[in-house]
Amino acid sequence: MSSKRHSILPAVSAGPKPPVHFSSSITIAESALLTGTNLITISSESVIHPRAKLDSLAGRITIGRRCVVHERTMIGAIGTSGKVTEQAVTLGDYATVEVAASIEAGNTIIGEGTTVGVGSKVGAGAVIGKHCTLTPHTEVPAGEVIPDFTVIYSNGMRRIDKRGVADLKNKGQARQIDVLRRMIPTNPAKFA
Amino acid sequence: MSRRPPRGEYIETDTGNKVARKATLVGTQNIMLGGKTVIQPEVMIRGDLVRSIQSSSSSSSSGTPNNTAVAIGRYCFLSRASCLRPPGRFYKGAFTYMPLRMGDHVFVGPSSVIQAASIGSHVHIGARVVVGEFAIIKDYVRVLDETVIPPNMVIPSFSIVAGQPARVIGEVPEGGHEAFELRDLYKTVGNNPQPPAS
Numbered sequence: 001m002s003s004k005r006h007s008i009l010p011a012v013s014a015g016p017k018p019p020v021h022f023s024s025s026i027t028i029a030e031s032a033l034l035t036g037t038n039l040i041t042i043s044s045e046s047v048i049h050p051r052a053k054l055d056s057l058a059g060r061i062t063i064g065r066r067c068v069v070h071e072r073t074m075i076g077a078i079g080t081s082g083k084v085t086e087q088a089v090t091l092g093d094y095a096t097v098e099v100a101a102s103i104e105a106g107n108t109i110i111g112e113g114t115t116v117g118v119g120s121k122v123g124a125g126a127v128i129g130k131h132c133t134l135t136p137h138t139e140v141p142a143g144e145v146i147p148d149f150t151v152i153y154s155n156g157m158r159r160i161d162k163r164g165v166a167d168l169k170n171k172g173q174a175r176q177i178d179v180l181r182r183m184i185p186t187n188p189a190k191f192a
Numbered sequence: 193m194s195r196r197p198p199r200g201e202y203i204e205t206d207t208g209n210k211v212a213r214k215a216t217l218v219g220t221q222n223i224m225l226g227g228k229t230v231i232q233p234e235v236m237i238r239g240d241l242v243r244s245i246q247s248s249s250s251s252s253s254s255g256t257p258n259n260t261a262v263a264i265g266r267y268c269f270l271s272r273a274s275c276l277r278p279p280g281r282f283y284k285g286a287f288t289y290m291p292l293r294m295g296d297h298v299f300v301g302p303s304s305v306i307q308a309a310s311i312g313s314h315v316h317i318g319a320r321v322v323v324g325e326f327a328i329i330k331d332y333v334r335v336l337d338e339t340v341i342p343p344n345m346v347i348p349s350f351s352i353v354a355g356q357p358a359r360v361i362g363e364v365p366e367g368g369h370e371a372f373e374l375r376d377l378y379k380t381v382g383n384n385p386q387p388p389a390s
Contacts, residue, residue, distance in 0.1 A: 031216075050218055051236065071236060072275065099275055099305050118305045118322045136305075136322040136340045137356065154356050175287040176280065179244050183289075 018056045022188045027180060030187040036061075036076065038088065043067075047180045052097075058105035059088030064112070066173055067095045068180070074102040083124070092130065094170045104142065111148065113166055113173075131166045200383030201233070210382045222261040226296065229268045230381050237262055237270075238277040241289040261289065265296035265313065267374045274300045279307045279325035279343075290326070297374045301337065308341075312349070314372035332364055332372060 015035035022028070026042050029050035034040055036056030042048070046067040054061055054069075055076040069075065075097065076088045088105035092112035097103065101116045106124030113131040116122060120134045123142030128134070132146055135153040140146065149161045202210045207227035215231045217223060219239030231237075242261045261278045270276070280289040292306070295313030300306060304321040312331035317323070321335050324343035329335070333347050336354035347353055352362040379386045 051216060071238070071277075099277065100303070119303075119320070135356075136324075137320070137338070172282065172287070175282070179280075179287045179289075182244070183240050183242065 015055075015057075017191075018054075020191050022192070026188060027177075027184050027186040028188050028191065029184050030190055032191075034191050043093075045174075045177055045181075047177055047184065049073075049184065055105070056088060058083065059085045059107075061089050062087070063091045064093035064095060066093060066170075066177055067091050067097075068173065068177065069097045070099045070101075072100040073097045076105045077102050078105055094173050096173070098136075106142070113170055131161065131169070133161065202382050204382060210378075219261060222259055224260050224263040226263075226265040226268070228266050228375075228378055229264055229270070230378055231270045232272045232274075232381070234273040235270045236275045236277075238275075241278045241280065243278075243288055243290055245283055245286055245288045258291075260291050262292045262294075264294045265298065267296055267378055268294060268298045268300070269374050269377055270300045271302040271304075271319070273302055274304045274306070276300075276306045279309055281326065295331065297372055299372075299374060299377070307343075314369065316372055332369060334364060336361075 016037050018034055018036040019039050021039060021041040023044035025044045026046050028048040031050040032048045033053040038056040038060045040054055040056050040061045042063045043065040045065055046063050048069045049071040051071045052069045052073045058076060058078050061076050083106055085107045087107055089103050090109045092110060094113040095110050096115045098118045100118060101120045103122045104124040108122060108125060109127045111128050111130035114128050115133050117134045117138060118136040120138040122140045125143045126140045127145045129146050129148035131149050133151045138152045151159050151161050202212050204210050209225045209227060209229045211231045212233040214233035215235040217237045222239035222242050223237055239261045242259050262276055276292060278289040278292045290309060292308060293310045297314045298311055299316045301317055301319035301321060303319060304317055306323045307325045308323045308327045308329060311329045314332045315329055317335045318337035320337060321339045323341045326344045327341045328346045330349040332350045334352045339354050339358045340356040341358040350364045351360045354361050380388045
């Protein structure tokens with residue numbers, strides 16, 4: 001073990017700096033990690049927490065409006081296939097990706113208002129409908145298509161969310177983002 | 193201890209906290225450590241998510257705004273890659289985060305994510321556990337590996353919980369309280385660790 005480094009700064013992470021297209025109203029923490037070679041687009045008012053990792057090596061990453069990407073998430077993970085597609089991951093508006101969730105690259109689509117729970121894994125090419133809820137540690141296999149309003153819980157059980165609270169949830173998300181933007185110091189210039 | 197380099201893996205504070213240099217503590221000014229707490233590498237604590245609304249009927253009427261986001265007691269042990277973050281919810285029509293409180297002798301297993309409102313003392317949380325927002329875990333609770341505790345669940349004292357979603361599957365047996373003691377575990381990590389007492 002070489003312990004020559006005495007700097008407290010993190011080591012410069014390997015990997016190319018991706019081209020980015022940010023809306024001016026986004027909140028992105030300085031310690032978020034963006035790597036890859038393809039375009040990363042983040043639309044207005046979305047929040048990227050510290051230490052979230054976005055990797056566009058396998059294609060473009062598009063994040064919709066008012067999304068929240070929590071810490072330690074991995075968006076655009078190159079899965080077992082390692083294929084490069086034009087569009088790696090698309091997050092619809094109001095989507096939430098919670099702590100330590102991982103979304104594989106390969107035309108993966110997360111629908112509007114969907115919550116990907118803590119530590120969940122979404123396989124390459126999976127298409128998740130609108131307003132779905134993936135509870136913690138859910139694993140969605142590659143290529144799976146999940147209809148709108150599905151709740152996946154308890155190791156793969158499914159039901160349909162009939163509460164009809166999608167609009168309320170979206171409003172809540174907007175309020176949450178208002179609070180988060182005051183708390184998370186943003187530095188989009190670092191990634192430009 | 194005026195030992196110069198080699199610098200250890202941990203930072204040891206005056207109160208006996210051992211914090212790994214590779215841990216990510218965000219918003220350190222809002223994180224309270226009671227002392228003798230071990231924070232292993234890759235642990236993340238979100239101290240920046242502070243309460244944004246001060247409750248008017250708060251118990252502390254001293255007037256000083258309490259900005260603690262995460263409060264941890266003595267002899268807690270946060271294993272590698274665990275994550276503590278304060279829970280958030282709507283309160284009086286506005287969104288706010290609420291403080292996460294943890295008692296003494298709490299063990300948090302590797303890769304667990306804790307978003308509880310409060311965790312009592314002598315609680316053992318296994319590996320890859322998810323504790324949902326505003327869950328309340330009382331004293332002497334054992335949470336087995338890979339449990340998913342749903343939001344707002346209240347777990348009574350002396351329970352053993354497991355499953356996704358979590359259910360109480362048993363009780364901590366009489367005399368099984370010694371196992372929650374973390375003083376010995378505390379001594380086995382740090383810059384000059386002692387071998388575990390067998």
